[in-house]
Amino acid sequence: MQSNAPRKVAILGGTFDPVHWGHLKPALRLADSCGWDVIHLLPTCAPPHRQQPEVLNTHRLGMLDAAAGLDPRLVVNDWELRQGLPSRTLPTLKHFRERCPNATLVFIIGMDSLLNLPDWLHWERLFDYAHFVVMPRPGYTLEDARPEVVDLLAKRRISMSELESGHGGIFLAEAYDVPISATELRAQLAGQTECPEFLPEPVWQYIQKHHLYGVR
Ligand SMILES: Nc1ncnc2c1ncn2[C@@H]1O[C@H](COP(=O)(O)OP(=O)(O)OP(=O)(O)O)[C@@H](O)[C@H]1O
């Protein structure tokens, strides 16, 4: 990460067990539209609110490295893994802000994550550091949003052009829907002999090589 150059820096945090096209296609489409210089793929360490990943951290990183070869803007960032703590986004955004003081920071989440945002640690302070961009996700709609999320959007919703500078906004993207989750992919992979539809080929090759998720 460069320290001083003003840049448009996007961060996509996730468990990535495994990384799939539902993460990458909307994020890359957004990078094209918004002119992001870089997308940090940031695997979480022991997410506090969910089951632990099925594969080792080294394999989640290996699969992300394989995916990062697909586009020069994709960079794998192991900062949260190196902290050795349950990952929380607030300290992560503080870290990015310190490392890139002049950058416009954007944190990318899926619609399911937006619906749960009030459960995140000190969630209202996240907006002091970055804009949030929300990727649509099949099966998740604002109709199911809690009152706090409705209020948040009334206060913070911005247009794509307002992502150019500053922080504290939420942009609801219209990227196309990719109907897949890592949970579904893990179930599809057991005994699989061909690359499943929503898995990038280099990630499939990594999975095959290391016999992950029941692939023999
Ligand atoms: N198909 C998808 N479309 C849009 N956003 C997605 C999609 N899949 C995941 N995301 C978003 O990417 C981020 C990281 O997701 P994560 O690594 O947990 O994948 P997942 O498919 O939701 O995994 P799991 O099924 O294991 O819960 C989250 O903000 C999530 O909302």
Ligand SMILES: O=C(O)c1ccc[n+]([C@@H]2O[C@H](COP(=O)([O-])O)[C@@H](O)[C@H]2O)c1
């Ligand atoms: O900060 C929090 O409390 C918090 C709670 C839930 C999720 N997050 C972050 O949201 C991102 C997506 O999480 P997940 O569980 O869908 O893989 C990832 O970067 C997590 O660290 C962060």
